[in-house]
Amino acid sequence: MSRLQIPATITDAPAASQPFLEAVNKKLGVVPNLFRLMANSPAALEGYLGLAAALTKGSLPAQTGERIALAVAEINGCDYCMSAHSYLGKNVAKLDDAEIFANRNGGSNEPTAAPAVQFAAKVAHTRGRVSDQDLRVVKEAGYTDAQIVEIVVHVALSVLTNYANVVANTEIDFPVVRTHQGLKNGTPTLLDT
Structure with missing residues (x-):
């Protein structure tokens, strides 16, 4: 059960959130619990939707965004986001099971x-304190500074939803996929391969 209020319907949400939820409903045909959770704060919902929409205009492919979301959900142990992005990864981004497994392992x-x-994954693990070598590797792979910034913002968007859902213990309204995060010496670890 959720630890924060999840408005049961669009009309149960604050009035200022209702147009945003109507837009989500029109686009998706449903309003997932994440959006209804965020609707408690119209400003938070608007900010989340605005950032997510802006990233769709970036130069990274949508599949890469899903891959990043899967990696970060695993790192942060967010079952809601793991469930949502496993579903979206498979059904929208058309990622196969092997790719989703690799993404969950940070690859x-x-x-x-x-x-x-x-x-x-390094950005998420180090809270942004990546090394010069980490930057060099991604740049040598052909990623531009703009794309690197987009990667960081994808991580930040995932952290936002991961933390909101973990704090709220949001009820999962997707096929349930649990993270396999373990703790070794107090540090989150990736899946064992």
């Missing part, structure tokens, strides 16, 4: 996407 079987996902 990719797609050679051009692998450096982006690996860098995103």
Whole structure:
């Protein structure tokens, strides 16, 4: 059960959030619990939707965004986001099971996407304190400074939703996929391969 209020319907949400939820409903045909959770704060919902929409105009492919979301959800142990992005990765981004598994481990079987996902995982693990070598590797793989900034913002967007859903214990309204995050010496670890 959620630890924060999840408006049951669009009309149960604050009035200022309702137009945003109507737009989500029109686009998706449903309003997932994440959006209804965010609707508690119209400003938070608007900010989240605005940032997510802006990233769709970036130069990174949508599949790379899904790959990053899977990696970060695993790192942060967010079952809601893991469930949502496993579903979206498979059904919208058309990622196969092997790719989703690789993404959850902070990598990719797609050679051009692998450096982006690996860098995103390092950003998440180090809270942005990546090394010069980490930057050099992603740049040598052909990623521009603009794309590197987009990778970081994809990580930040994932952290935002991961933390909101973990704090709220948001009820999962996608096919459930659990993270396998473990703790070794108090540090989150990736899946064992």
